[in-house]
Amino acid sequence: MIRLRKIYAGLFLLCSVSANAQSFSLKDAVDYAIVHHVQVKNSQIDLQNAGAKINEIKAMGLPQVNASLALTNNVIMQRMFIPAKIFNPAAAEGELIAAKFGVENSGFSSVGINQLVFDGSYLLGLKASQVYKDLSIKTLTQSKQQVAENVTKAYYGILVNEKRLSILQANVGRLDTLLKESKALNAQGFVEKIDVQRLEVQANNLRTELENVYRLQELSYSLLKFQMGYPMETPIRLAETLEQIELSHRLLEDQDLPFNYGNRIEYSILKTQENLAELDLKSIKAGYLPRVLLAGNYGYNAGANALGDLFSKQWFDNAAITLSIQIPIFDGFSKKYKALQSANNLQKVRQSYDLLKSSIDLQRSQSIISLKNALESLKEQKANLDLANEISRVTRVKYTQGVGSNLEVLNAETSIKESQGNYFTALYNALIAKVELAKSNGTLYSE
Template identity: 40%
Template sequence: MRKIAITLMCSFVLLKGMAQQAPPNKQTHNFSLQDCINYAYEHQDSVKNAKLDILSADQKVRETKGQGLPQVNGSISFQDFLKAPATVGPNFLSGAPIDPNAPLIQFPFGAVKYNNTYAIQASQLLFSGTFLVGLQAVKTYKELSERNLNRSRIQTNIAVTKAYYQVLVSNEQVKLLDANINQLKQQVNETTQQNKQGFVEKIDVDRLNVQYNNLVTNRDNVQRALTLNYAMLKFQMGMPIGDELMLTDKLSDINLESAALENSVDTTFYRNRIEYQLLETNKKLNELDVKAKKADLLPSIAAVGGYSAVFQENHTRYLYNHMYPSSYIGLNINIPIFSGFQRDARVKQSQFEVQKSQNMLNNAKNGLTLQATAARVSFVNSLNSLNNQKRNQALANEVLRVSKIKYGQGVGSSLEVTQAQTALETSDNEYIQALYDALINKVNLDQAYGRIK
């Protein structure tokens, strides 16, 4: 029961800050496990944020493609020269030979007082190696966001499944406690009557009442924990805590035996793990970064053109009487020649990142294989423990049945019956713990082998 208690404590901490009154429009849901998972895919915030990341990646693709489309910019400027700049030079207006040693004079003409310019420039990228590599990179970036969504869905699936199983186990525990309470209540009533008739001592009745009260208290505690487990499940699903949720799946629907047989001989299962796939995508991005750094060595070519209109006058009322237009077209070619070996250094740095990515993939392969091996061992052990606890539970019921018969025939003691009852309660608790462990380890095994999508 220790693991269940720890789980409940963690659940309480998560839900402590989100207690709220049930909304007036609360809904009732009858959900299977798959229904809960599908609901979480639509309502869990982490999944919704991952979907928004994909939409953002789509816009990143558009942004990068836009670099290859025409770029058009316009500008407008207006200048009022409070003091016009002077134009100086040698005095050639006098007609006399120019004396290079003579002082310079200020000419009467210079910039006019008012200047209003309208201009438009356009450019079209014709060739750029970094742009072509960038198009590949943004597609891989989108692939990364899609895999991040898949990871969020897997994490949500795992969290919902474990919470769902916790509710099923708690319901099973309540049923076992109810059965024990009912049979113990019957025993208390029979023993009380026997005490009134003088056949048994008062201490026998008291001993049974102590057990009965402890069982009822335990049952009440489990029932409150069950309410918290339902709240935890709804939290993992992104469902309002005030909504009513009824589970339609049963423990008998879960085939634990078949889980140990799946993928038992698959040696490439690690490729199904989203963690490995994310590392593959990261390596691909690093390889594209190498290509982009190398593309910096290639020239880039762009077609350019522009048109401008200038209005100049010393008086505002005449400013727009005359327009002085200009226009141009041309090519801009940028040719990298030498950058002090900076580009070569950047390429080598990116190549080292690719090698590191490969090392991380190798390490992930070994780590995921180890994790799968450990998950299989834990699951098989928990499955064996569960089967053993089922046998112990059956034996404890049989011992209690025989003890009650012997006591009724006068050849056994009430203490023997009490001990048998205690043993049954212990076996029930150990069965519940073994059942919980087997279910959780099944989820861990499915995760380890990449079965959860």
């Protein structure tokens, strides 16, 4: 009894804490996870990086302005070799003079601007960056769907355990009542002591199971918090009950309607990957086109033998405008083989459509069959549980009236325990099958 009081005290404490905790419906829990889960946050950062990548590529097409300032001291002046006859007609033929040209100190400053006029690869890069951002958006959606799936399964697990706890508590109470009555009958000589001991063993086993499920429920709450990105130390409670969840064959009514593969985020991501592969191939081919660049430069320079004179003497300006056209002629077939690889990658992506469609069809078929089987199993296990409860009721009545045996009661309690275990397993399997069906149809989570 002390052990049982500890269990009830723990359950009472759990209920008291939950009463003061924030309440979450399933939708609330999913919405919270979409905002706070690290997986979603990281995907959002990837989306921000995709936007920054677009601006980075755009910046390559904007004017590039640079300024420079250089001061040079020619510690050892470089000499130029010139024929001696230029300065001395009497010099021998072939004689050279090592003459110094230039000044010991020189200065140079300039401002230059470069503008990309035309580059086919750049234009395609801009398109590819937009597609890459679209891919990041879809990857974010995929992360949200995965988080929604995990939260839903964890939420359902808690609801099933709550129902199991309530039934186990009723079982313990019923068996304790029967044990108390048996002890009274034993004291009057109507029941053997071994019958009381058998009931005590059964009651102890039931209390142990109740403790295990209680601990499992604590773990289930921790799992839900983890899947939501919720603080582990903060209490939480559920706003919905198991009875509010639809579990019927009506879930299967729309399965014969035409299915749109675009509902699946995996298919949408593959379409985006195909667009990226196409743009990659076009970008490589655009490398055969000329590049046109425009550059302008304006600067000053000066020279002096003494460093101090460099800043006092006049600086002379200079300016230049350059239009250059870069025409690729031969690159050793580098772009040819790059294009071949890119074309092969594009073919691989396009060939993946049939495989993905087959995989989706298989998942949908499996999820439909699994849900049908789970619902049928749940129906059968519910009937078995009702039957076991009725048998237990009858055997207890017979036992208290002295026309039944203690073994019949114990066997009936064992049957109830087994039926309850089978029922809750079937119930959880049906809930998971419901989630898997929604996932295979692409309707588990939508923004």
